Amino acid sequence: MSRNAWRLPAEWEQQAAVVIAWPHQDTDWGSRLPRVEQAYVRLAAAIARFEPLIICVADAAVRARADTLLAAARIDAGRVRFVEAAYDDTWLRDSGPLTLVDGKSHRLLDFHFTGWGGKYAGDRDDQLITHLLDAGLFAAGTEHQRIDWALEGGAIESDGRGSLLTTWQCLHQRHPQASRSEIEAPLREAFNVGRVLMLEHGYLQGDDTDAHIDTLARFAPDDAIVFQACDDPADPHHGELARMHEELAALRTADGQPYRLHALPWAQAIVDEGRRLAASYANYLIVNGGVVMPAYGDAADARARAVVAAAHPGREIVAVDARDLIWQNGSVHCLTMQLPAGALAV
Numbered sequence: 001m002s003r004n005a006w007r008l009p010a011e012w013e014q015q016a017a018v019v020i021a022w023p024h025q026d027t028d029w030g031s032r033l034p035r036v037e038q039a040y041v042r043l044a045a046a047i048a049r050f051e052p053l054i055i056c057v058a059d060a061a062v063r064a065r066a067d068t069l070l071a072a073a074r075i076d077a078g079r080v081r082f083v084e085a086a087y088d089d090t091w092l093r094d095s096g097p098l099t100l101v102d103g104k105s106h107r108l109l110d111f112h113f114t115g116w117g118g119k120y121a122g123d124r125d126d127q128l129i130t131h132l133l134d135a136g137l138f139a140a141g142t143e144h145q146r147i148d149w150a151l152e153g154g155a156i157e158s159d160g161r162g163s164l165l166t167t168w169q170c171l172h173q174r175h176p177q178a179s180r181s182e183i184e185a186p187l188r189e190a191f192n193v194g195r196v197l198m199l200e201h202g203y204l205q206g207d208d209t210d211a212h213i214d215t216l217a218r219f220a221p222d223d224a225i226v227f228q229a230c231d232d233p234a235d236p237h238h239g240e241l242a243r244m245h246e247e248l249a250a251l252r253t254a255d256g257q258p259y260r261l262h263a264l265p266w267a268q269a270i271v272d273e274g275r276r277l278a279a280s281y282a283n284y285l286i287v288n289g290g291v292v293m294p295a296y297g298d299a300a301d302a303r304a305r306a307v308v309a310a311a312h313p314g315r316e317i318v319a320v321d322a323r324d325l326i327w328q329n330g331s332v333h334c335l336t337m338q339l340p341a342g343a344l345a346v
Contacts, residue, residue, distance in 0.1 A: 010160030
């Protein structure tokens with residue numbers, strides 16, 4: 001097929017598997033590792049209900065530990081595959097492959113990973129896709145395109161039909177000398193899209209990604225967008241998220257129609273050692289036949305579940321307690337990367 005057919009599938013399209021990386025003592029999870037491991041077990045169990053799970057492990061000892069914990073939770077071992085690879089952090093949304101499809105062909109886009117603008121070490125994460133390729137994970141003929149331009153997967157949303165959604169704050173931080181058009185150009189080229197929709201507003205305290213879109217607003221089927229709202233006028237997020245809502249309401253589809261908007265409820269503040277954490281309901285993962293969404297032990301959890309269900313009809317919604325995950329500034333979607341159907345080696 002021609003190059004013009006390459007596209008980044010929408011997350012709700014059929015998937016081959018989801019990839020995560022297991023936490024260990026030498027990651028940022030070290031000081032709370034037992035609690036975090038149990039959060040990972042809950043996440044793994046939820047994903048494995050719907051599709052295969054690929055788990056990156058740093059070495060044989062980490063694999064043995066993960067295997068023991070998964071077995072204790074009675075997670076079907078036949079749904080899990082381990083791949084040994086070096087990594088700095090476990091946020092695979094940002095260091096994992098963004099996989100384009102063209103019919104039955106696949107291309108792994110491998111952007112330069114900078115540790116979220118140089119905030120953290122990221123050299124090993126920047127080589128993760130090469131390690132996965134060397135491990136024989138992907139189907140024969142899979143292309144690998146290294147792109148020397150800083151971008152994380154959590155910074156973009158694709159509708160699978162030629163539109164990307166992102167935020168100016170994040171991409172401007174990564175490329176401070178670039179104009180809007182100079183930032184849009186590599187996105188259009190790499191993802192073969194006709195439109196880049198860039199929000200000016202939206203942020204969450206406790207998010208160190210500089211406003212990744214996957215904590216704020218998500219494409220959904222049938223020209224819909226799910227977004228994180230704040231209905232508490234006394235909360236410092238209220239004004240900024242209200243302005244983001246206005247921006248989303250002003251967006252138009254490729255056909256010139258307004259998007260159908262689904263507002264997520266606002267969870268009460270979660271504070272850890274004096275620091276507010278980013279309890280976003282927008283940071284959910286779509287899987288085959290389901291959605292794995294974060295929960296925060298809040299009365300708003302049930303309302304958020306209803307909103308996600310309305311935006312993704314016909315899918316089972318599974319809530320995973322993410323309070324131990326947001327301690328490190330991300331949630332369910334940030335930790336995971338889906339691979340489209342046909343991407344894996346048989």
